Amino acid sequence: xxxxxxxxxxxxxxxxxxxxxxxxxxxxxxxxxxxxxxxxxxxxxxxxxxxxxxxxxxxxxxxxxxxxxxxxxxxxxxxxxxxxxxxxxxxxxxxxxxxxxxxxxxxxxxxxxxxxxxxxxxxxxxxxxxxxxxxxxxxxxxxxxxxxxxxxxxxxxxxxxxxxxxxxxxxxxxxxxxxxxxxxxxxxxxxxxxxxxxxxxxxxxxxxxxxxxxxxxxxxxxxxxxxxxxxxxxxxxxxxxxxxxxxxxxxxxxxxxxxxxxxxxxxxxxxxxxxxxxxxxxxxxxxxxxxxxxxxxxxxxxxxxxxxxxxxxxxxxxxxxxxxxxxxxxxxxxxxxxxxxxxxxxxxxxxxxxxxxxxxxxxxxxxxxxxxxxxxxxxxxxxxxxxxxxxxxxxxxxxxxxxxxxxxxxxxxxxxxxxxxxxxxxxxxxxxxxxxxxxxxxxxxxxxxxxxxxxxxxxxxxxxxxxxxxxxxxxxxxxxxxxxxxxxxxxxxxxxxxxxxxxxxxxxxxxxxxxxxxxxxxxxxxxxxxxxxxxxxxxxxxxxxxxxxxxxxxxxxxxxxxxxxxxxxxxxxxxxxxxxxxxx
Amino acid sequence: xxxxxxxxxxxxxxxxxxxxxxxxxxxxxxxxxxxxxxxxxxxxxxxxxxxxxxxxxxxxxxxxxxxxxxxxxxxxxxxxxxxxxxxxxxxxxxxxxxxxxxxxxxxxxx
Numbered sequence: 001x002x003x004x005x006x007x008x009x010x011x012x013x014x015x016x017x018x019x020x021x022x023x024x025x026x027x028x029x030x031x032x033x034x035x036x037x038x039x040x041x042x043x044x045x046x047x048x049x050x051x052x053x054x055x056x057x058x059x060x061x062x063x064x065x066x067x068x069x070x071x072x073x074x075x076x077x078x079x080x081x082x083x084x085x086x087x088x089x090x091x092x093x094x095x096x097x098x099x100x101x102x103x104x105x106x107x108x109x110x111x112x113x114x115x116x117x118x119x120x121x122x123x124x125x126x127x128x129x130x131x132x133x134x135x136x137x138x139x140x141x142x143x144x145x146x147x148x149x150x151x152x153x154x155x156x157x158x159x160x161x162x163x164x165x166x167x168x169x170x171x172x173x174x175x176x177x178x179x180x181x182x183x184x185x186x187x188x189x190x191x192x193x194x195x196x197x198x199x200x201x202x203x204x205x206x207x208x209x210x211x212x213x214x215x216x217x218x219x220x221x222x223x224x225x226x227x228x229x230x231x232x233x234x235x236x237x238x239x240x241x242x243x244x245x246x247x248x249x250x251x252x253x254x255x256x257x258x259x260x261x262x263x264x265x266x267x268x269x270x271x272x273x274x275x276x277x278x279x280x281x282x283x284x285x286x287x288x289x290x291x292x293x294x295x296x297x298x299x300x301x302x303x304x305x306x307x308x309x310x311x312x313x314x315x316x317x318x319x320x321x322x323x324x325x326x327x328x329x330x331x332x333x334x335x336x337x338x339x340x341x342x343x344x345x346x347x348x349x350x351x352x353x354x355x356x357x358x359x360x361x362x363x364x365x366x367x368x369x370x371x372x373x374x375x376x377x378x379x380x381x382x383x384x385x386x387x388x389x390x391x392x393x394x395x396x397x398x399x400x401x402x403x404x405x406x407x408x409x410x411x412x413x414x415x416x417x418x419x420x421x422x423x424x425x426x427x428x429x430x431x432x433x434x435x436x437x438x439x440x441x442x443x444x445x446x447x448x449x450x451x452x453x454x455x456x457x458x459x460x461x462x463x464x465x466x467x468x469x470x471x472x473x474x475x476x477x478x479x480x481x482x483x484x485x486x487x488x489x490x491x492x493x494x495x496x497x498x499x500x501x502x503x504x505x506x507x508x509x510x511x512x513x514x515x516x517x518x519x520x521x522x523x524x525x526x527x528x529x530x531x532x533x534x535x536x537x538x539x540x541x542x543x544x545x546x547x548x549x550x551x552x553x554x555x556x557x558x559x560x561x562x563x564x565x566x567x568x569x570x571x572x573x574x575x576x577x578x579x580x581x582x583x584x
Numbered sequence: 585x586x587x588x589x590x591x592x593x594x595x596x597x598x599x600x601x602x603x604x605x606x607x608x609x610x611x612x613x614x615x616x617x618x619x620x621x622x623x624x625x626x627x628x629x630x631x632x633x634x635x636x637x638x639x640x641x642x643x644x645x646x647x648x649x650x651x652x653x654x655x656x657x658x659x660x661x662x663x664x665x666x667x668x669x670x671x672x673x674x675x676x677x678x679x680x681x682x683x684x685x686x687x688x689x690x691x692x693x694x
Contacts, residue, residue: 182691203647210616210657210686212646225647269691307690311618311647311655318650326626326648344689350682351618351653372694380689402694461694 034096035076035112038065039083044105047082058084068103076112085112119165121148121281121288125432129454132426140426140455145288146395147414147431147468155429156397156500156530157414159468161290163534167479167541174296175474175481177277178320178335179467180313181270181342183231183301185436187445188271190279190286191297196333198229198299201316202308205247217247218304220441225328229299235266235440236305251306268436270299272459273341275434275452276467277474286452287432290471290533294478298335303342313342314355321364336477339470340368341463343379352381360386360485365477367470369462371404375508375516378406388489390469391526392416392462394518395429397500399508399526401517403462407510411492411527412499413468416460426455431464472533476540487543495536496529614659615666616646616686622679624651632656638676639669655686 040047046064051057055075061084062075076085088096093111100109120126128144148161176196186195202219206212216222220232240248241261252264278297279289289295302308302316319325322334338359356366370391371379382389383406392403392415399405400415418427435453436442443449453459473488483491499521501507508519508526523529619635628645631654636643644657660666673683 206616206646206657208688209614210646210655211614212644212657267691267693303689303691307688309616309655309686309688311616311649311686313689314618314653315647315649323650324626325650326628328648342689342691344687346687349684350620351649351684354620354682355650355653374694400694461691463691 034088034091034093036086036088036093036097036100036109037079037083037112038086038100038109039080039107041105041107042082044082046105054078062086065100065103065105068105069099082107120162121145121165121292122284123281123286123288124284125287125452129432129452132455134424134426137424137456138454141428141430141432141458142426142455143395143429145432146429148288148290150534151497155395156497157393157395157412159290159413159472159531160534161468161472161475164472164475164537165292167475167534167537169294169478170541171478171481173481174294175291175337175477176298176333176335177291177295177337177339177470177474178298178300178316179270179274179277180300180302180316180320180338180340181273182234182267182303183229183270184274184297184299185231185268185271185434185442185445185450186229186299188275188434188436188450189445190283190434190450191271191274192280194278194280194295194297195274196296196298197227198301199316199319199328199331200226200229200301201312201319201328202301202304203312206309207247213247218306219301220304227329229301231266231268231270231301231436231442232304233266233438233441234269234303234305236264237440238263248306265439266436266441268438268442269303269341269463270301272433272435272453273339273463273467274299276431276464277339277471279434287434290468291474295471295474296333298331298333308342310344310349310351313340314351317355317359317366321359321362323358323362335364337365337367337470337473339467340366340381341461341466343369343371343382345373345377346380348380348384352384353386356381356384356386363484365470365473365485365488367466367473369464369466370406370409372402372461372463373404373515374402375399375511375519376404376513377511378404378409383408386485388469388473388492389527390462390466390531391521392465393499393521393526393530396502397521397530398502398505399519399521400460402460403465403526405508405511405516405521405525407524409525409527410489411469411496411529411531412521413465413531415462415465416458418458418460427458427460428455430455430458430460433459433464435459468533469531472531472536475533475537479537479541480543483540483543488540491539491543492531492536493528495532495539496527497532497535498529499523499526613661614657615669616655616657617670617673618649618653618655618682618684618686619673619680620653620682622677622681626651628654634679635673638673638680640672641669652681 048060058075066073074087078084097109126145129141130139132139150160151158203224205215236248241252252261274297278291278295281288281292300316300320302313320335367388368382389409391412392400393412394400394417400417416431437449437451632643646655
């Protein structure tokens, strides 16, 4: 008889569950779902040990407890002896746990909290680069993409993107991140599927005095502004750099021993930055990116041989953000995040400041690198108000020697450092990323041109700190699409990890015109702290949620309860597929 | 006395000229500037007309950055002349909301 009653109760509960779950389609968004683990006392009269099945027993016990406390509850699965999950609506998990704990039949009731597993990327270079070959100076880094993984006592500045990836996206629509740079190699297999069309803002050659020359030696593409953001290479030969009548005179490093300007190979800088932000991840090849499948990269070519002009860069910023630039077709896929791994000396000019302010007002996040002048003042546009300026830190978290600094900067992120200073020894902590093998002109993928930088062809510079932040900003927008640029900056800064302090290393001080090498970062020189992608994305998910508690009790079978049940139903299936990851 | 002073000033001027002659001749023959119009316009003819009127010199349109900001080329002879032109443009705040030189940005390798 008892068994039949339990069965009946279970059947009723199940049918109610099914009908409520179906009705939950119309439940309002944002309904609170309380989820607790409850253990009954061994002598509790609410236990239904004679039920035909565990499911029936849990349902009947939930019903009995619900009748006792006076509000509806639904049963979840069993956890252990006399212990099970229960759901209720209209209150937080903490409030439900507190209420149930007061019952004399309950040994304990605690919130059933989510634990997550870190989603490591399966890309082969994520864990470690190719084996180091000292004979032909290739391979590595041994640490692979150390900068994306969780920090350790030895590698303190790693950004923990791995844990950030585990926070579910709120939408399947990718976040568009514009890379204002040298363009991109579109045929790189780790980028090809991740790129939007972009635009090339590099125009006709002009002298330093602004005279147009009617040639296209700078852009190397035979025309002015156009819809092809391909990187044609920015390398400068020694002959070009030393031709006093040419366009590229003095564009490269001066060698005081020879009295000549040095050859400079193509950087493939835009391709490198793009890989950090959006390389295809978990695709079985190459590297992982910060943004994984949640971002699309919008390449905007604003730099070429000998850099680029403010006029082209600002035009590119506007176009990327969806602002009309006369003479250029409107961008069909405006970006929410702009990455500018470029800069020049001087304070923030009116042109940059007014542009950044206007883009921020449109909801566009602007991220820029501090510069690589070895402790001098942060460059423009990283020093503009509203820009998230990024300093570079070593793997151990102190300022990398070459990074510029300043109070305008928001945050610091790994920039790559080698530890080994000899060129014949591998760089230990570079920022492994996508590149091209061409010295001056690109080499096609078909001819083996698509490569990854490594321990000998090392990627280092604050240029590569900024995209770690830009990619994190995109992840934040993927979990909370309506975040404002100010909120993103605030969350990044408030969740940043404190800088380490090394005894025997000087603290960084305000730029004074002299070089300032490796030093202990401070919050007035390198930003608020070291980027923590996981903390930032988790905090972003909670912005504006009111703390997750609606308060109050609630005994009615309201819409919130319906939604909670629907979530529970969905979660049961989802959980099975994700090995221990709990439901929302 | 006056003649002596005049003679001295001429001498100083001559010395200055001699010193200048030893320096490279000014190579600045123009500049690319970014201008923000008080009244935005997408029409290059309007941009050049307004900037030209403010500068008192012919202007060559280079490129748009937005409807408000444009880059133009202004011919000037030497740094001082270029600075005078910039000051003239800044003074015409009724038409030109902001003006600055178009500078180069770089990716700087450590």
